[in-house]
Amino acid sequence: MDNADEFFMRQAIDEAVAAESIGEVPVGAVLVKDGQVVGRGHNRRETSNDPTTHAEMIAIRQGAGHIGHWRLLDCTLYVTLEPCVMCMGAIILARIPRLVFGCRDPRVGAVGSIYDFSKDHRFNHRVEVTEGILAEECRDQLSGFFQKLRAQKKAEKAKEAPPQ
Numbered sequence: 001m002d003n004a005d006e007f008f009m010r011q012a013i014d015e016a017v018a019a020e021s022i023g024e025v026p027v028g029a030v031l032v033k034d035g036q037v038v039g040r041g042h043n044r045r046e047t048s049n050d051p052t053t054h055a056e057m058i059a060i061r062q063g064a065g066h067i068g069h070w071r072l073l074d075c076t077l078y079v080t081l082e083p084c085v086m087c088m089g090a091i092i093l094a095r096i097p098r099l100v101f102g103c104r105d106p107r108v109g110a111v112g113s114i115y116d117f118s119k120d121h122r123f124n125h126r127v128e129v130t131e132g133i134l135a136e137e138c139r140d141q142l143s144g145f146f147q148k149l150r151a152q153k154k155a156e157k158a159k160e161a162p163p164q
Contacts, residue, residue, distance in 0.1 A: 002130075005078070005100050008032050009133045012078040012102070015042040015055060016141055022047055026141050029055035029079040031063035031072065031096075038075070039063030055079060056087040060094055071095045080138040082109035082131070088117040092125050100130045102138030 008030055015028025019042035031039035041058025045051055056079055064070050076098040077091060083101065088110040091099060099118070101111065110117045111129055118127040 004035070005130060005133045008037070008076070008078045009080070009100065009102060009138075011037065011040070012055075012080050013134065013137060013141065015040055016080045016138070019043040019055065020141070020145055026145050027055045027079070027081045029059040029077060031059045031075055031077050033063070033067065033072070033075045038066040052086065054084065054087050056083055057090055060090050060096070064094065073097065076100060078133075081105050081142065082111050082113055084108045085110045085115060085117070088115075088127075091127055092117060092123050095125050096127065098128045098130070100133050102131075102133055103135045103142070104131070 011030045012028040015030065016026035017028070019028060020026035024043040024046050026043070028042045029040065030037050039059040039062035041055045041062060043055050044053040044058065056077060059077065060072065063072055063075060072094045075096050077096050078100045080102040082103065082105040083091065083099070084105070085108070099111065104113050106113050108114065111131070112118075117123065118129045
């Protein structure tokens with residue numbers, strides 16, 4: 001494992017922690033150019049009521065603003081969870097050459113789980129992919145969040161049920 005990959009994935013994990021702290025699914029992303037973070041984001045779909053505010057989308061928008069161009073050449077995007085179709089589309093359209101992600105998303109992942117946009121030769125841009133960086137930590141963070149969420153819902157349901 002590349003030390004830089006681990007270093008920047010830890011920053012993406014910090015973004016995921018920020019997402020969880022506001023009740024969002026803990027996914028975080030950082031966009032890096034020349035060893036510097038130029039964009040960062042964490043999920044905000046629930047708090048913004050905007051389905052496009054995935055961690056990757058926020059980091060990409062911020063990075064484009066920082067760089068001053070929509071082509072994010074020479075950048076690497078670090079994400080704690082395998083990107084979905086929307087986010088992979090944005091990665092390809094932004095011409096990001098490299099993606100590093102932590103764990104797979106078997107429900108909606110578009111980098112090999114249900115689709116693999118990174119290897120689709122119909123696109124005019126290819127994305128080099130490195131997966132599995134701090135995968136266990138990323139997976140544990142997500143599964144812990146969903147376990148707590150299920151426990152909360154169960155407790156709420158128990159409070160609403162009439163006594164027997």
